Amino acid sequence: MSTEDDYFAHHASEPFRFGERRRKRGFWRAFLESFAYLPPFNRMFGKTAPSYAESYWYCMGGLTFFSFLLLILTGLVLTFFGPTWWIGTKAGLVTKSMHYWSAQAFFFFLFLHIIRVWLTGAYRGKRWVNYAIGFVTFFLSLGENLFGLLARGDWESQFVSMHSDDMLFTVPFLRLISPENFTSALIIHVALIPFVLVVLIGVHVTLVKLQGIARPL
Ligand code: HEM
Numbered sequence: 001m002s003t004e005d006d007y008f009a010h011h012a013s014e015p016f017r018f019g020e021r022r023r024k025r026g027f028w029r030a031f032l033e034s035f036a037y038l039p040p041f042n043r044m045f046g047k048t049a050p051s052y053a054e055s056y057w058y059c060m061g062g063l064t065f066f067s068f069l070l071l072i073l074t075g076l077v078l079t080f081f082g083p084t085w086w087i088g089t090k091a092g093l094v095t096k097s098m099h100y101w102s103a104q105a106f107f108f109f110l111f112l113h114i115i116r117v118w119l120t121g122a123y124r125g126k127r128w129v130n131y132a133i134g135f136v137t138f139f140l141s142l143g144e145n146l147f148g149l150l151a152r153g154d155w156e157s158q159f160v161s162m163h164s165d166d167m168l169f170t171v172p173f174l175r176l177i178s179p180e181n182f183t184s185a186l187i188i189h190v191a192l193i194p195f196v197l198v199v200l201i202g203v204h205v206t207l208v209k210l211q212g213i214a215r216p217l
Pocket residue numbers: 057058059060061062064065068110113114116117122123127130131132133134135137138141201204205208212213214215
């Protein structure tokens with residue numbers, strides 16, 4: 001079977017070669033679709049996507065994952081240089097902003113991902129396990145977000161920690177944790193929760209790879 005016959009039947013009427021597609025649809029469209037299912041980049045990761053997954057909605061989990069990688073990368077740099085650097089130097093402030101905006105992107109794409117999972121009914125059958133893993137990941141991410149705010153070390157952070165300290169003090173078990181304890185908040189934010197998140201997200205993405213993408217309802 002030639003390579004041309006070998007790709008999805010629903011693309012059989014599409015022009016195959018890059019030059020041909022560029023003439024028909026313009027450079028950018030031809031360039032972008034190359035990343036999805038046509039040469040030269042198709043099967044880059046030894047993988048093909050089913051036709052129903054060729055939508056931006058199905059990219060939201062991947063974009064969440066990409067934002068998470070950015071969070072880890074910038075977070076490692078911030079942890080390495082420490083609070084004096086991230087509040088007191090230009091490079092530190094830029095890295096801190098990148099970390100902050102990656103977190104915004106993470107939650108933005110995550111919400112869209114959850115909407116797509118609901119609307120396509122992707123939680124059905126054995127995928128309920130991956131839905132449950134995603135569910136736990138989501139709530140842990142919210143906790144990670146809170147401890148990130150507490151560990152920032154600026155005025156807003158101190159203000160929030162003071163108030164959450166007052167609130168937690170009224171809850172029997174949670175009063176064991178003090179949000180005003182900067183070291184504790186920092187360790188929870190840079191080590192404890194991220195470790196669990198890396199494991200959970202790793203299992204989540206591996207399960208998607210093993211189970212494939214669900215057919216929409
Ligand atoms: C926290 C970060 C998360 C990351 C990085 C992530 C990443 C991904 C990726 C890359 C996929 C492949 C398909 C796609 O992109 O749409 C996927 C599928 C899936 N995700 Fe997530 N996800 C996250 C959170 C969640 C949450 C919160 C839920 C639900 C509560 C969830 C439930 C699912 C399910 C059920 C699938 C299988 C979809 C299918 O087979 O069509 N995920 N996830």
